Amino acid sequence: MALWVTVVCMRALAGTIDVVKSDDPFAALRVPPWRFLFTVWPWSSIFYLVCGVVLAFPTVFTIIVFPLLPGWAWALSKIERHRVRSLRLPVIPEPAGARLDWSRSGIGLWLRTPRTWREITNTVLLPIFALVSSPLLLVGLTFLGALFASPIMSALGNPFRIGDWQADDTGSLILLIAIGILLLIAFGYVCALLSGAQAIVTRVLLSDRRSALKRQLGLLADTNVSLIDAFELERQRIERDLHDGPQQHLAGAVMLLGMGKKELEDIHARTGVELQGPLNRVRSAQEQISHSLDTLRSAVTGLRPRVLTELGLVPALEELGKTAPLWVQVTSNLKQRMPAAVEASLYSVATEFLANTIKHAAATKVLINVEKTESGIRYALCDDGTGGADASAGTGLLGIQHRVSLLRGTTLLTSPLSGSTRLEISIPAPAHNGYDA
Amino acid sequence: MRVGIAEDVSLLREGISAILAGAGHEILWAVSDADQLRARFSEAASAAAEPDVVVIDVRMPPGNMDDGLRAAVEIRAAHPGVGILVLSQYLGNEYARELLNTAPSSRGGTGYLLKERVGYLDEFLTSVDTVARGGVVIDSKVISHLMALPQKNTPLASLTVREMEVLRLVATGLTNAQIEQELFLSSPTVEKHVGSIFTKLGLHTDSGNRRVLAVLHYLGP
Numbered sequence A: 001m002a003l004w005v006t007v008v009c010m011r012a013l014a015g016t017i018d019v020v021k022s023d024d025p026f027a028a029l030r031v032p033p034w035r036f037l038f039t040v041w042p043w044s045s046i047f048y049l050v051c052g053v054v055l056a057f058p059t060v061f062t063i064i065v066f067p068l069l070p071g072w073a074w075a076l077s078k079i080e081r082h083r084v085r086s087l088r089l090p091v092i093p094e095p096a097g098a099r100l101d102w103s104r105s106g107i108g109l110w111l112r113t114p115r116t117w118r119e120i121t122n123t124v125l126l127p128i129f130a131l132v133s134s135p136l137l138l139v140g141l142t143f144l145g146a147l148f149a150s151p152i153m154s155a156l157g158n159p160f161r162i163g164d165w166q167a168d169d170t171g172s173l174i175l176l177i178a179i180g181i182l183l184l185i186a187f188g189y190v191c192a193l194l195s196g197a198q199a200i201v202t203r204v205l206l207s208d209r210r211s212a213l214k215r216q217l218g219l220l221a222d223t224n225v226s227l228i229d230a231f232e233l234e235r236q237r238i239e240r241d242l243h244d245g246p247q248q249h250l251a252g253a254v255m256l257l258g259m260g261k262k263e264l265e266d267i268h269a270r271t272g273v274e275l276q277g278p279l280n281r282v283r284s285a286q287e288q289i290s291h292s293l294d295t296l297r298s299a300v301t302g303l304r305p306r307v308l309t310e311l312g313l314v315p316a317l318e319e320l321g322k323t324a325p326l327w328v329q330v331t332s333n334l335k336q337r338m339p340a341a342v343e344a345s346l347y348s349v350a351t352e353f354l355a356n357t358i359k360h361a362a363a364t365k366v367l368i369n370v371e372k373t374e375s376g377i378r379y380a381l382c383d384d385g386t387g388g389a390d391a392s393a394g395t396g397l398l399g400i401q402h403r404v405s406l407l408r409g410t411t412l413l414t415s416p417l418s419g420s421t422r423l424e425i426s427i428p429a430p431a432h433n434g435y436d437a
Numbered sequence B: 001m002r003v004g005i006a007e008d009v010s011l012l013r014e015g016i017s018a019i020l021a022g023a024g025h026e027i028l029w030a031v032s033d034a035d036q037l038r039a040r041f042s043e044a045a046s047a048a049a050e051p052d053v054v055v056i057d058v059r060m061p062p063g064n065m066d067d068g069l070r071a072a073v074e075i076r077a078a079h080p081g082v083g084i085l086v087l088s089q090y091l092g093n094e095y096a097r098e099l100l101n102t103a104p105s106s107r108g109g110t111g112y113l114l115k116e117r118v119g120y121l122d123e124f125l126t127s128v129d130t131v132a133r134g135g136v137v138i139d140s141k142v143i144s145h146l147m148a149l150p151q152k153n154t155p156l157a158s159l160t161v162r163e164m165e166v167l168r169l170v171a172t173g174l175t176n177a178q179i180e181q182e183l184f185l186s187s188p189t190v191e192k193h194v195g196s197i198f199t200k201l202g203l204h205t206d207s208g209n210r211r212v213l214a215v216l217h218y219l220g221p
Helices: A002-017 A041-064 A066-087 A104-112 A114-155 A170-206 A209-271 A276-303 A306-310 A313-323 A340-361 A395-406 B010-022 B034-043 B067-078 B094-102 B115-119 B121-132 B140-147 B161-171 B176-183 B187-200 B210-218
Strands: A327-332 A365-373 A376-383 A410-414 A422-428 B002-006 B026-031 B053-057 B083-088 B110-114 B136-138
Touching: A041 A066, A041 A114, A041 A170, A066 A114, A066 A170, A104 A114, A114 A170, A209 A276, A209 A306, A209 A340, A209 B010, A209 B115, A209 B121, A276 B115, A306 A313, A306 A340, A313 A327, A313 A340, A313 A365, A340 A365, A340 A376, A340 A395, A340 A422, A395 A410, A395 A422, B002 B010, B002 B034, B010 B026, B010 B053, B010 B115, B010 B121, B026 B034, B034 B067, B053 B067, B053 B121, B067 B083, B067 B094, B083 B094, B083 B115, B083 B121, B094 B110, B094 B210, B110 B115, B110 B121, B110 B140, B115 B121, B121 B136, B136 B140, B136 B161, B136 B210, B161 B176, B161 B187, B161 B210, B176 B187, B187 B210
Parallel strands: A327 A365, B002 B026, B002 B053, B053 B083, B083 B110, B110 B136
Antiparallel strands: A365 A376, A376 A422, A410 A422
């Protein structure tokens, strides 16, 4: 029994503590019924509705005394933006640059903005919600109060009665309390549903849509950057696994075969036994394995240049330049390595740029400059070709823009006809970039 | 000669030891990571206790990145007399270049071989000898990978086809005498080609080890 009480108390405590701020107005409805009463949800929902009913009185008053409505709508919206906090929802951000000034033109402008009318709509809706919630609260709280008060009332000689039946013995009192608890849970859920609905309406009407979209976009970009990071890590892992596994074993096999060949040669020299056949076989086995190592190596290089992983962007670009059929010059003031995702993206931008230059521009020279600045990284690629590159044509340049935008960078392509093509990319420093370096 | 070995895969470490010991070399030590490698050099009381050649795997613990090469670069700077033969799985020339760049005029030789080359015992032992003598050996596969790349506006572009051929053989560690045999040329001809390569690359007698510098040119900017 004592154990059970302890467990219930612990769970109750845990229930109240583990309420996290979420963006979901209906989070309360996801709590299972046996835990529901131990969380803050029923109480905060009831509190939210009661506040709504209280606020409905002055609102109804200002609706009747019509000229007061806009002023009250303005004030009420300020309260409403914060009132959702009692439902553990984040404060609804106020749209920027909306200060009311009391001059004639100021008021005129204020009346013309959609925001004002959304606030007024929200204000008018408040009494309607109160109309639904006040009888619910009144009946529900009274009835529940009577149920829970029944033992005290019974002791005072005024027992709970329905018709002829009255609760005067312990058994029926326990029954009443049990019914009370079940009803309280049901009542809590109804209140949570109602308050959640009201919070959604408030949020839709009062939030700044643009900032909400912006926040979502930021979240999306973060997800994408972590996606590139994940791909990058995966490539590195495959490369490492191939290096530590098959490549080492195959190199070991070539070595063992070489040692065996030497032993066979020694036997031949000592005893004169004819061993040319086995020796040839060993030699071809060595060749076969060497060949598969070559294949493996070129596959690994395609995965992710080792130089990029180990020495960083600039040496990797230099090597890339050496494999290209034109003269590539890389300059840089970088002293430190950049995050893997940035390095990988900038590297693939360079491969894309070179591919385009070689294919279309008839260039002989490409200059690549990587520069660390106060605000981030500036990356400029430039050729001496025939120009005319169009950012909207072909997937290559679009791919570049996409990669850069995932890092919240900007792309600028200038490619006049019969002039040199220049691609400039700025990537904000990691601190402004949504992930840690 | 005295050899040190740094290789994390025990099969290869023991195999290399056996091959070198079988060829009559003295194995001073064989370690399995870059830290132990550094420790062996800081422990060595005098140059006499140092190996003539160390065989180093590029990728080793603790970082499992290019730790071996980093250690090799440090050893090259602190002990310029020690020959360094680096083993790698990687076809690019960045590692070899970095090592050669550290001290182009150091007395110790430099080698860069793909790992499976160890299994071609004669070639491997010749390479170890060349590095011990202060020469440069670059794996022939790395060289042909380089050759497959287009030549651009470097001083190398001014070399004739024959001179490129000679330089390629210099890079794989051959002496003038061996180049004569390889290309069926007379000794004065080879000397003329080598001299012409040095001139075209702007390497004068006082530039230091001209063979190393020429190879460095060959490996890129």
